[in-house]
Amino acid sequence: MKKSPNDLVREEVLALAAYHVPDAAGMVKLDAMENPYALPLPLQREIAELMAGAAVNRYPNPQAPELKARLRRVMAIPEAFDILIGNGSDEIIQILIQTLARPGAVVLAPDPTFVMYRMYARVNRMRYVGVPLTPDFRLDCVLFLEAIEEHQPALTFIAYPNNPTGNLYAESEVLRILQAAPGVVVLDEAYHAFAKKSFMGRLADHPNLIVMRTLSKVGMAGLRLGYAVGDPAWISEFDKVRPPYNVNVLTQLVAERLLVHVDTLNRQAAEICAERGRLRTALEPLPGVTVFASDANFLLVRVPDSGKVFAGMKARGVLVKDLHGSHPLLAQCLRVTVGSVEENAQCLNALRASL
Numbered sequence: 156m157k158k159s160p161n162d163l164v165r166e167e168v169l170a171l172a173a174y175h176v177p178d179a180a181g182m183v184k185l186d187a188m189e190n191p192y193a194l195p196l197p198l199q200r201e202i203a204e205l206m207a208g209a210a211v212n213r214y215p216n217p218q219a220p221e222l223k224a225r226l227r228r229v230m231a232i233p234e235a236f237d238i239l240i241g242n243g244s245d246e247i248i249q250i251l252i253q254t255l256a257r258p259g260a261v262v263l264a265p266d267p268t269f270v271m272y273r274m275y276a277r278v279n280r281m282r283y284v285g286v287p288l289t290p291d292f293r294l295d296c297v298l299f300l301e302a303i304e305e306h307q308p309a310l311t312f313i314a315y316p317n318n319p320t321g322n323l324y325a326e327s328e329v330l331r332i333l334q335a336a337p338g339v340v341v342l343d344e345a346y347h348a349f350a351k352k353s354f355m356g357r358l359a360d361h362p363n364l365i366v367m368r369t370l371s372k373v374g375m376a377g378l379r380l381g382y383a384v385g386d387p388a389w390i391s392e393f394d395k396v397r398p399p400y401n402v403n404v405l406t407q408l409v410a411e412r413l414l415v416h417v418d419t420l421n422r423q424a425a426e427i428c429a430e431r432g433r434l435r436t437a438l439e440p441l442p443g444v445t446v447f448a449s450d451a452n453f454l455l456v457r458v459p460d461s462g463k464v465f466a467g468m469k470a471r472g473v474l475v476k477d478l479h480g481s482h483p484l485l486a487q488c489l490r491v492t493v494g495s496v497e498e499n500a501q502c503l504n505a506l507r508a509s510l
């Protein structure tokens with residue numbers, strides 16, 4: 156008798172729902188926090204030339220020394236700390252969890268937050284504890300500190316700003332968590348280019364702090380590069396779990412070169428922040444619409460009927476994310492990525508017409 160997946164696949168995996176990515180062909184794609192801008196033409200040519208000369212017949216250098224040196228310079232990573240590179244920060248999350256998944260160990264995070272923390276924790280049989288945010292998405296610091304005391308988490312994730320809510324937490328409260336947590340605390344700064352606030356400068360004060368970032372939200376989602384910075388004693392353990400060739404030759408080359416042009420990326424991020432303000436101003440007066448504070452490249456918007464608005468916008472060629480049903484605090488909420496000027500105009504028209 157041949158066995159079926161139900162007989163052999165681990166229970167944790169059978170219980171998972173596949174990560175669903177909707178088809179966005181021909182749509183204005185405002186569902187995944189991508190950067191709407193193409194690279195300037197001269198930079199496209201520079202990249203093309205670089206790729207033409209790439210040694211794709213060779214394995215990548217697993218230590219990616221040029222890329223790491225560039226990251227260190229451009230992102231002001233202090234000398235005393237090491238860098239872990241990942242195939243997107245999704246992979247970094249996976250590596251951290253796999254490294255710390257002792258039986259019974261706990262992953263702690265605010266709730267709602269980025270779904271991958273929970274997913275990888277589950278797959279690796281860690282216990283996942285979500286601490287509810289307040290209805291306006293602030294940290295409930297008392298509750299969070301109580302949860303730390305009770306569960307003694309091996310790993311705590313703080314998305315800063317948070318996804319899908321968009322806000323930064325109070326710095327003083329994050330510091331209290333850093334002081335109280337016995338285990339590793341990851342500050343996930345995926346939206347750093349838009350929020351401009353960081354705990355990178357505080358690494359020296361907190362030996363168990365890991366600062367994680369990604370290039371995905373600043374125009375390199377397709378390249379897949381994430382990185383984490385922390386004490387060498389931690390990074391060297393995580394690095395054992397990392398697949399040695401996880402960041403490929405082309406990603407290493409192209410990301411290193413694009414980081415030379417970080418001014419271009421920062422200009423685009425500044426433009427997106429300005430557009431975020433304009434989009435907010437246009438959305439706020441709409442009847443029944445609430446726009447939440449955002450320090451990221453998206454807005455969380457509550458509408459009277461998110462299912463109706465989502466479908467109406469989709470029918471008008473604009474794809475956003477409907478969060479209704481994913482968490483009680485996100486009832487009737489849509490997450491709208493800030494796009495280009497033209498995309499935002501289309502988004503606004505579609506949303507108005509779909510209310």
Ligand SMILES: *Cc1c(COP(=O)(O)O)cnc(C)c1O
Binds near residue numbers: 188269
């Ligand atoms: C988008 C996002 C990531 C994942 O980014 P990749 O580097 O593309 O894997 C991680 N954390 C948060 C909070 C995000 O929003």
